[in-house]
Amino acid sequence: MNTYYLILKGMNKDFAISEFSTLWNLYLDETIELHQVQNVLYTFKSKHNISSEETFLSRLTFTNYLGLELFRGTSFDEFKSTLLNLDFSYLEGKTFGIEQKTFGQGEIIPSKELAHPIWDSLKNPKVNLKHPHTWFVNFQLPNSKDFIFTQGIYKNDKDYLERMPKLRPVAMPYTLKSDMARAACNLLNLKEESVVLDPFCGIGGILLEAYDLGFEVMGNDISFNDLELLRKNFKHYYPKAQYSLTCKDSSHPIFASNSIDGIVSDIPYGRSSRKLGIDLYKNFLENARNYLKPGSRMVIIYANFVEFKELALQYFKEVQEIDQYINKSMTRHILVLEKK
Ligand SMILES: C[S@@+](CC[C@H](N)C(=O)[O-])C[C@H]1O[C@@H](n2cnc3c(N)ncnc32)[C@H](O)[C@@H]1O
Secondary structure, three states: EEEEEEEEEEHHHHHHHHHHHHHHHHHHHOOOOOOEOOOEEEEEOOOOOOOOOOHHHHOOOOOEEEEEEEEEEEOOOHHHHHHHHHHOOHOOOOEEEEOOOEOOOOOOOHHHHHHHHHHOOOOOOOOOOOOOOEEEEEOOOOOOOOOEEEEEEEEEOOHHHOHHHHOOOOOOOOOOOOHHHHHHOOOOOOOOEEEEEEEOOOOHHHHHHHHOOOOEEEEEEHHHHHHHHHHHHHHHOOOOOEEEOOEEEOOOOOOOOEEEEEEEEOOOOOOOOOHHHHHHHHHHHHHHHHEEEEEEEEEEEEEEEOOOOOOOOOOEEEEEEEEEEOOOEEEEEEEEEEEO
């Protein structure tokens, strides 16, 4: 068994846990249970020995680091002697770097001191702290001398940040941020090339991420103008992208039965038009269930003041719901549903 460590994005821990375990299970066919070690540091055990080449790693949004435990200990002397006994000859001719993470409270050991035992064991050591070929992270736990020494497998390059609303050619106040959109797409539990639909796609906040993740994307929106703006956004990031768009009312049937692998959307709402909203949701839910293949998922993002869940559970089975505190008057829900 291997022991892995993750650094999750602090603001979105529940979302991060679901995203990571969904992708791990999807690509490696193994259910894992994440346990909190300290703050944003989580751990899990797995029979798999994965490398940084593993394709699903590039899909992650709310995981900042994944590393494999090389050893754990309780003092710096133990750290040095264990390191001296390990074989680091595979680093010969390649660059390496060591980082120390203390969570604000542990004893800070200078990187140079941490690197010494490895440095001394190599004929021609090369350190590169910015872009090392191999990197290690030592977690120094607060209130104790305990440490966990890990070898890095994945670091998030956060390229989805380039598609944040303020950096897109066109943004609207209702558009979704790229990190939220990407993580929501990952909860669909689908591999590349699956057919993914956003029936209220607006200017494409979700579909840009779905496309980047390798899905075949389909969008629908009642507003022709929004679809034009979506095209502008796609043209900017993916000039050669192929995707299909329809401009219809999602209360009516649009797509064929069993033709879609996953639906992901942030649904329209209006505090003042509750009745309208409920009728739209009811009709949309009936249609969505029909479009989806058996066992497929639908991920819906909605605000706490929208009456959606009770209705949705008349048509779908709940997989999970993640709550995200936005401010005093708003919590966002990410509801993962499965076709019954
Ligand atoms: C919350 S916004 C979606 C934003 C989108 N995720 C984005 O990033 O731009 C909801 C969208 O639903 C569309 N809409 C509202 N009523 C609709 C209906 N009955 N059928 C289809 N689309 C509708 C609106 O035009 C709006 O673009």
